[in-house]
Amino acid sequence: MAFHRTHGLPFLPGNSFPDPAKSAFHRSQTLDYKNGYALPRRPRVGIGQDPLLANQLSQSELDQLASLYPTLTYGQPRPSAPSDFIPAHVAFDKKVLRFDGYFQQEVLGSPDEQYRVRPVVVFYYLEDDSMAVVEPAQENSGLPQGKLIKRQRLPKNDQGDHYLWTDLNRASDLCMYGTTYRLTHCDAFTQEFLESQGVELNEPEEIPADPYTERRAQPPRSYVTPSDFDRLRQFLTMDRKVLRFYAMWDHSDSLYGETRAVIVQYYLVDDSVEIREVHQPNSGRDPFPVLLRRQRVPKHTHAPANSFPTCVLEISDQEVREYLSPRDFKIGETITIMGHRFLLYNCDKFTRHYYQEQLGETHPAPLEVNKTQGEEAKMDIPPYNGFGSLEDSLQNCLSLIPEPPKKDLIKMLENDHKVLRYEARLDSQNPQDNGRRFVLSYYLANDMISIFEPPVRNSGIIGGKFLEKARIPKPGSTMDNPIYYSPADLFIGARVEVFGHRFILTDADRYVLNYLETISEHIPEETLSSLRQKLKDMPEHQSQPDEPQTV
Known part of the structure; x- marks a missing residue:
C-alpha cells in the first residue's frame, strides 16, 4: 500500500499517510528499442506513476546546471590542489626516437671488395633511456641480419656514463661496443621532439652505396608497350571462322619431286595458318593428317647477326617484322610458307564472301590445274616357267604372300x-x-x-x-x-x-x-x-x- 505525505512536512515517520486509491506500484519502462537498437529512455514518473520533480526541468536548465561552478562570496579562497605526479614510464610510454644510419664492415681476404656498407636503424626509448640497433633484413643477402644490439642502456665512455637523447643528432657518430655507427637521418617525431627541447639538428646525409650490392644488381628490365588491339573482341567475333584455300605444293625442284594437292586453312581467331595434305588412295604415303601444324607464319624477319648460330631454327617475336595476313592469300598467286611454294587455285564459298564483304576484294575464277599424278610404272611380268598353271604362277608377281586364283x-x-x-x-x-x-x-x-x-x-x-x-x-x-x-x-x-x-x-x-x-x-x-x-x-x-x- 502506497503512502502519501503531506506537502510541507518533513519526510519522517508519522508524516506520511497511505493512499487507498493507488493501485499501480510498478516502475516505469526506461529501455526502448528502435530499428533493432537499444535506446535508454529518461523516466518521467516514479513508482506508482508519481511525478518526478527532477525531471520537470528543461534541457537548457539542465545544461546550465551542469556547467555552473559555484564560487565563494566570503572568506579566504581555498588553495588549489597540487597537480598529480606523472612518472617517466607513463609520460614517455611508447615514445621512441628513430635514427637511420649505417656502419662499414671490413672484408678480409677478398680481392674484389674491401668493405661493405650495412644500413641500420637506431631506436632510443625515452621512458628508460635504453637503445637498440636493428639491421633491416634483405632477401638473399647471405648475412645474419636483424637485431644487432638488443634493447639496453649503452655505455658512452669508460667512466660509466650512458648515451642520452642529448647525444644523438644527425650526421654524428656513435661508438658502441667497438663499432662506429653513423647516424644520417631521423623521422618526423624525432625531429619535432629534439627541436622542442632546443637541440639544433644537423643536415641529413645519404647512406653511401654498397659496392657489393651494386656489383650484384641486375640491369633494369626493358618493357614493350602492349598493343591496343583487343584480342578478346577478336576471339568473340572470329571464333570458328576459317578461310580455306585449295593449293598445289610445287615440290618438283627436289629429287623425285612432284606436285601434291594440299589445303591451306587460315584461322581468323588468332591469325594462324595450318596446311593439310590431300591423300590419294594407294599413294604409298603415310597418311599424316597435318603437313604444317597450326601456328603464326612470319612473312618478313630481321636478318640474324653473324654470331647467331645457324643450327637454331626457332624465331622469336622480336625477330619477326610482319606475319602473314588474309591479304597475302590470293587465287592464282604462289605463296611461300616455310621455304615451300604453294599455288592457290581455288577457295570455298565462305572465303570468297569474307574477302568481298570485309576486305572489298573479289577473287578471280578458279584455276585449272593438272591434278593427275605421273604415269604408273608398268610392272613387267616374268615369262612363264612352266611350273603349275599360268594363273597360279602369276600370283607370285602380284602379292608378297600369294593366294590361290579365284574360281x-x-x-x-x-x-x-x-x-x-x-x-x-x-x-x-x-x-x-x-x-x-x-x-x-x-x-x-x-x-x-x-x-x-x-x-x-x-x-x-x-x-x-x-x-x-x-x-x-x-x-x-x-x-x-x-x-x-x-x-x-x-x-x-x-x-x-x-x-x-x-x-x-x-x-x-x-x-x-x-x-x-x-x-x-x-x-x-x-x-x-x-x-x-x-x-x-x-x-x-x-x-x-x-x-x-x-x-
Whole structure:
C-alpha cells in the first residue's frame, strides 16, 4: 500500500499517510528499442506513476546546471590542489626516437671488395633511456641480419656514463661496443621532439652505396608497350571462322619431286595458318593428317647477326617484322610458307564472301590445274616357267604372300560332272604315230582339257593318260592376255595344238551337239554344222546316249 505525505512536512515517520486509491506500484519502462537498437529512455514518473520533480526541468536548465561552478562570496579562497605526479614510464610510454644510419664492415681476404656498407636503424626509448640497433633484413643477402644490439642502456665512455637523447643528432657518430655507427637521418617525431627541447639538428646525409650490392644488381628490365588491339573482341567475333584455300605444293625442284594437292586453312581467331595434305588412295604415303601444324607464319624477319648460330631454327617475336595476313592469300598467286611454294587455285564459298564483304576484294575464277599424278610404272611380268598353271604362277608377281586364283563357283556348281568328249588323232610326221587314237575331254566346270589314249594290244605303245587336266592356250596367245580353247573352237576337223603336239578332231558324242545347241547364240554356226553332219552320217547303233559322261 502506497503512502502519501503531506506537502510541507518533513519526510519522517508519522508524516506520511497511505493512499487507498493507488493501485499501480510498478516502475516505469526506461529501455526502448528502435530499428533493432537499444535506446535508454529518461523516466518521467516514479513508482506508482508519481511525478518526478527532477525531471520537470528543461534541457537548457539542465545544461546550465551542469556547467555552473559555484564560487565563494566570503572568506579566504581555498588553495588549489597540487597537480598529480606523472612518472617517466607513463609520460614517455611508447615514445621512441628513430635514427637511420649505417656502419662499414671490413672484408678480409677478398680481392674484389674491401668493405661493405650495412644500413641500420637506431631506436632510443625515452621512458628508460635504453637503445637498440636493428639491421633491416634483405632477401638473399647471405648475412645474419636483424637485431644487432638488443634493447639496453649503452655505455658512452669508460667512466660509466650512458648515451642520452642529448647525444644523438644527425650526421654524428656513435661508438658502441667497438663499432662506429653513423647516424644520417631521423623521422618526423624525432625531429619535432629534439627541436622542442632546443637541440639544433644537423643536415641529413645519404647512406653511401654498397659496392657489393651494386656489383650484384641486375640491369633494369626493358618493357614493350602492349598493343591496343583487343584480342578478346577478336576471339568473340572470329571464333570458328576459317578461310580455306585449295593449293598445289610445287615440290618438283627436289629429287623425285612432284606436285601434291594440299589445303591451306587460315584461322581468323588468332591469325594462324595450318596446311593439310590431300591423300590419294594407294599413294604409298603415310597418311599424316597435318603437313604444317597450326601456328603464326612470319612473312618478313630481321636478318640474324653473324654470331647467331645457324643450327637454331626457332624465331622469336622480336625477330619477326610482319606475319602473314588474309591479304597475302590470293587465287592464282604462289605463296611461300616455310621455304615451300604453294599455288592457290581455288577457295570455298565462305572465303570468297569474307574477302568481298570485309576486305572489298573479289577473287578471280578458279584455276585449272593438272591434278593427275605421273604415269604408273608398268610392272613387267616374268615369262612363264612352266611350273603349275599360268594363273597360279602369276600370283607370285602380284602379292608378297600369294593366294590361290579365284574360281567361278556358280559355274562350277552348274556344270559339275558335265564333260564334252571328242575323238582325235595325232597329227605327226612320224610314221609310227599313224593309227593312234585319243579321247579329248573338255570339262565345262573349269574349262580344262584332258587327253586319254586307249590302249591297243600289240601296238608297241603303252596307252593311258596322255595329258592331265589343264587349260590349253590357243596358238598365238600371249602370257599377258592368254586365250584358251573353248567349246566354240572344237569342231570336227579342228586342229588342236597342245604343248607342241597337234591333234585333229574326228568325232564327238551326241551330248556335245545337244549341249551346244542349248547355247547356240554363243557358238559359231560352222561348229554346229560340222557336228550335225558328222552325227547324221553316224549309224544309229553307234550313237552315244544323250546323258552327260561322268568321269
